[in-house]
Amino acid sequence: MKDFNEVHEQYEPMIHKIIKTLHIYKDKDDYFQIGMTALWEAWEKYEEEKGSFTGFAYSTIRGRMLDVLKREVKLTERFTYPDNEEFLALIPDKSKESMFEAENLLAHFEPLTDTQKKWVLYTFIGMMKITEIAEREQVSVSAVKKWRQGAKAKLVIRKAN
Incomplete structure (x- = not known):
């Protein structure tokens, strides 16, 4: 061949x-x-x-x-995979739940300032680190640490009462 x-x-x-x-x-x-x-x-x-x-x-x-x-x-x-609209319709909307969590959580933190409340929300609901919070809020890392320090101090005082 x-x-x-x-x-x-x-x-x-x-x-x-x-x-x-x-x-x-x-x-x-x-x-x-x-x-x-x-x-x-x-x-x-x-x-x-x-x-x-x-x-x-x-x-x-x-x-x-x-x-x-x-x-x-x-x-x-x-x-x-289905089209984006069909696919997104299958995913449950948890934004309402997280807003409820945030409102429920903030109800316990009345004595906190607005910045301290931001730290609580970003840290415990957003699961963000201090550097990420500082970047998002366009402030220094030390400023976020002060928010944390103030929030912790107020919460400890409130817990003791």
Whole structure:
């Protein structure tokens, strides 16, 4: 039989034709590579007494591409996510709960200043660090530490009473 380079040159148009007949328009280069691999495997396995190489190569290449297409369709069906609006409608809205938590928490902290209340909310509801609070409020880290210190002092006094 011929050298594979000759087979490659002769059957390359067949691979392109199969890609076109299967209506493959995405990842054409990947499917061309799959076709080349299938052509090489067909060339390796071909036995002259069983028929023509052209028919064997065609069915091997087309079969391999169909297998890959089927696998990709299965993956797409399994892992396709709904549209954003549909998907977001499935997620429960917890903003009302967190607002209730904040109001409930702040009811216990009446003696605190506004900045001290911000520290409480950011720390215990927002789960933010001091540096993150300072960045968000555009103040220094030491200012946030003073808010914390004042809040703790007022809360300890209130707890003792």
